[in-house]
Amino acid sequence: MWEIFDSDESVRVRSVAAAVAVLLVAIVAQVSVVARLDLPGGRLDLVLVLLASIALLEGPLVGAISGFVAGLVGDLASTHVLGQSALVMCLIGYAVGLVMDAAERSVVVPLAVVGGASVLGTLGYAAMTSLLGEAAMTGGEALGRAVVAGLYAVIVTPFVFPLLLRGGRRLAGDRGRGGR
Amino acid sequence: MGRDTRRSRLVIVALLIAAFTLITLDYRTGRSATGARGVVHSALGGVESGVSDVVRPIGRTVSSLTHPNRYHDRADRLAQENARLRRDLADNDVITRTGKELAALRLLADKGQYTVVPAKVIAIGDVTGTDWTVTINAGKDDGVAADKTVLNADGLVGTVASVTAHTAVVRLACDPNSRIGARLERTQLLGAVAGGQGPSTLVFTVYDASFRVQKGDRLTTFGSMDYVAGVPIGEVTKVTDVGGLSRTAEVKPYVSVGTLDVVGVVVGRPPADPGDRLLPPQPAPAQPSAPAVAPIPADGAPTAPTAATSPGPTPAAGATVDPAGAG
DSSP states (O other): OGGGGSTTTHHHHHHHHHHHHHHHHHHHHIIIIIHHHOOTTSOOOHHHHHHHHHHHHHOHHHHHHHHHHHHHHHHHTSSSOTTHHHHHHHHHHHHHHHTTTGGGTOSHHHHHHHHHHHHHHHHHHHHHHHHTTOOOSOHHHHHHHHHHHHHHHHHHHHHHHHHHHHHHHHHHHHTTOOOO | OOSSOHHHHHHHHHHHHHHHHHHHHHHHHOOOSOHHHHHHHHHHHHHHHHHHHHHHHHHHHHHHHOOSOOSSHHHHHHHHHHHHHHHHHHHHHHHHHHHHHHHHHHHHHHHHTOEEEEEEEEEESOSSSOOOEEEESOOGGGTOOTTOEEEETTEEEEEEEEEOSSOEEEEETTSTTOEEEEEETTOOOEEEEEOOSOTTOEEEEESOTTSOOOTTOEEEEOOOSSSOSOOEEEEEEEEEEOSSSSEEEEEEESSOGGGOOEEEEEEESSOOSTTOOOOOOOOOOSGGGHHHHOOOOTTOOOOOOOOOOOSTTHHHHHHHHTHHHHO
């Protein structure tokens, strides 16, 4: 599988590493800072917001791999079944990466995509837990939380997305390559 | 570059297969904090502990730092001084609050003769938000072990799900996998309290269908090898099933999940250390349930009737019974 990264894709390894690093920070921030805020109605899923933004900037490959790795770490740090958030985050990263071209067209697209990814991701987590027979909430609650997560995601995206964009440009600039 | 190529499809298929394999394997083998999981738990636990130590004071004082008047020297100096004073005040607030919580916890523990390891919550939930767990900054080195009861000044919080050297993951009572033996006050009828209905509802099942559960009845833990007896759980808000072989009721827990901060892990039922302050004799913290309960310390611990329940502990007693008004 590693020949995928060989020749022209050595660049990719660095973006994946950077993406995973960002997501790991987000995982800690999520449980230690965001969860403590006790936001009304539900929760902001910082990890999903960052993952969707990264995938939107870097494409499906980076999105899928970094989502998988970050999800796996999140699983390892939790008490639920291993691989369940790895699966969801991998799929989200891949799906969001597929629409990366559309993101350059309008400012609204990243907002909508990141918000949508938060909704879908939250629903995905809930679906996974109920498939595995550990449902923590009913369908209606899950839907409500998903919508709330989407709203919070739309609120923070304007702050997070430009930061990541700049970070990604700098990473690309270091390599002496313009743009992505 | 980065479009949907054959290669990226290949990668995602491989990742999906890996995820499914992991899920299948892990689902069948059960979960414990060993191996890779243990490593991640202790590594992240350390980071989380540091992060919460830093973030907690900052979060409370961030408002005091954003002072607009920064143009003139004098105003600047005053603003700085003001900010510093406010920061001190906020710090004092935090310290006072923590102190109060600790004192309340201490009173509850003393009344139950529990040996308690106090700890702070350093992480809430997990990445997905589907786990009803919290991570606390006490672990194996502090004497915490799996399956121990965790409480705070209001009552039962949950049980320890896994431990590392310096952190532990606590499964909250409202987790769908949580099942804790409970009994109604004034009775010895065994039942179980389970989660899965969200953070502010527990489901209580009495195994004796002939017993009438009523709204307003209060619950404490039943106690077994791992769980201590007599920890207040909550109050029945609605009787849901009156037919069949068992009865179920909805219970509103005394502990609110959103505001968890200082908790205590019950590491010893009988006073193991002589230096412990476990003098008051009432093992049942809920006042009214005290006479009839005479809980069953499995080891026949000395229930010496010193009758020394001085008026001192009343504030905490008020705190534990307080939700009666909230029902």
